[in-house]
Amino acid sequence: MNIFTFSQTLGGVCLFFVYGSSAVDPDRASVSVTEGDTVTLHTGVQMNQQDRMIWIFGGRRLAIINGDKHELCEDIQCKERFRDRLKLDSQTGSLTITNTRTTDSGEYRLKNTTDNTDNIFSVNVHGVSAAERDEMKRKSVKEGEYVTLDTRVIEKPTDVMRWYFNDSLIAEMTVDQSKICSDDECKERFRDRLKLNNQTGSLTIRDIRITDSGEYTLQIISSRFSIMRSFTITVSVKDVSDSGSSSVVVVAVVVVVVLLLLLVPVVVFYKRQSIMQCIRRQRERQERREQRDDAQAPEQIETLNQRSSNGTSHETEAAGETEAADQLQL
Numbered sequence: 001m002n003i004f005t006f007s008q009t010l011g012g013v014c015l016f017f018v019y020g021s022s023a024v025d026p027d028r029a030s031v032s033v034t035e036g037d038t039v040t041l042h043t044g045v046q047m048n049q050q051d052r053m054i055w056i057f058g059g060r061r062l063a064i065i066n067g068d069k070h071e072l073c074e075d076i077q078c079k080e081r082f083r084d085r086l087k088l089d090s091q092t093g094s095l096t097i098t099n100t101r102t103t104d105s106g107e108y109r110l111k112n113t114t115d116n117t118d119n120i121f122s123v124n125v126h127g128v129s130a131a132e133r134d135e136m137k138r139k140s141v142k143e144g145e146y147v148t149l150d151t152r153v154i155e156k157p158t159d160v161m162r163w164y165f166n167d168s169l170i171a172e173m174t175v176d177q178s179k180i181c182s183d184d185e186c187k188e189r190f191r192d193r194l195k196l197n198n199q200t201g202s203l204t205i206r207d208i209r210i211t212d213s214g215e216y217t218l219q220i221i222s223s224r225f226s227i228m229r230s231f232t233i234t235v236s237v238k239d240v241s242d243s244g245s246s247s248v249v250v251v252a253v254v255v256v257v258v259l260l261l262l263l264v265p266v267v268v269f270y271k272r273q274s275i276m277q278c279i280r281r282q283r284e285r286q287e288r289r290e291q292r293d294d295a296q297a298p299e300q301i302e303t304l305n306q307r308s309s310n311g312t313s314h315e316t317e318a319a320g321e322t323e324a325a326d327q328l329q330l
């Protein structure tokens with residue numbers, strides 16, 4: 001049994017895919033990819049002049065290989081469905097489907113007409129919205145930041161993963177080792193800024209530079225399939241928009257502080273006014289009372305006067321305290 005399991009998550013959905021051969025059906029293999037990925041179905045042979053093979057999908061012929069001659073998509077329906085998305089490797093007869101769509105999901109059958117045997121490749125294309133796909137594939141970062149290109153693989157796979165930058169190999173991970181930058185040009189360019197997650201194979205680029213902008217391609221290769229997915233990284237200059245937004249913040253803070261400072265005397269002024277009014281009313285009341293009490297006994301007037309003047313002084317004191325407290329609060 002040569003069973004290979006590897007899982008992918010996407011927006012919380014877990015996809016498991018198992019491929020390789022099994023005892024029950026020796027020539028069946030399955031793969032799960034995300035819409036937009038490129039997938040290659042490997043024949044696993046080097047062709048010779050005598051080899052005759054047919055690729056079949058949905059009961060229709062996609063390709064006929066007859067020695068060194070081959071024909072792709074002979075009927076209209078195939079042409080409409082796949083347009084220019086099919087390719088045949090002339091050395092091996094392997095079939096590549098680029099820019100996959102959900103409608104490409106299904107069984108691809110490789111019929112060996114020399115010995116009349118079949119190989120079945122089950123392909124599942126997981127659909128994503130245009131927005132999701134854009135978010136996965138296009139990364140915009142500022143100079144000096146870092147970015148991680150996610151393989152969306154959870155378990156360490158048993159096959160090979162490779163990362164390319166503008167078509168040159170920059171990192172490779174196999175079952176037992178990972179290599180970053182095996183050539184001098186890559187070392188010169190990235191120094192120690194590349195890191196591979198040794199479980200998932202995801203690639204992180206630290207301290208990113210303008211010159212790191214370009215196309216990054218992930219390749220996952222097993223004996224029966226290869227998957228290719230590309231990412232576009234755009235690195236922009238750090239300062240421009242940053243200083244713009246921070247100066248806006250500074251201006252806003254200054255405006256708020258100035259408004260508060262203007263508000264303090266205004267509030268104090270109104271508080272004082274209302275306290276004065278209160279005192280004035282108190283005095284008027286007292287005067288009225290004195291006029292009323294003119295006719296009464298002198299001792300009574302004496303006590304009354306004393307009480308009310310005490311009251312007034314108390315109230316003035318209290319008002320003074322309130323005013324002080326208000327000023328403190330401000």
Ligand SMILES: *[C@@H]1O[C@H](CO)[C@@H](O)[C@H](O)[C@H]1NC(C)=O
Pocket residue numbers: 043045051053112113114115
């Ligand atoms: C088809 O069968 C022939 C004869 O057994 C073999 O030599 C050839 O490699 C097979 N081709 C594939 C693609 O399996």
Ligand SMILES: *[C@@H]1O[C@H](CO)[C@@H](O)[C@H](O)[C@H]1NC(C)=O
Pocket residue numbers: 198199
């Ligand atoms: C994976 O990386 C971690 C930390 O970087 C390390 O501790 C661990 O030994 C590595 N595992 C393998 C299998 O290389």
Ligand SMILES: *[C@@H]1O[C@H](CO)[C@@H](O)[C@H](O)[C@H]1NC(C)=O
Pocket residue numbers: 166211213214215
């Ligand atoms: C990589 O490709 C991009 C887009 O084609 C290009 O702008 C950039 O200059 C290339 N970088 C290198 C180092 O080749």
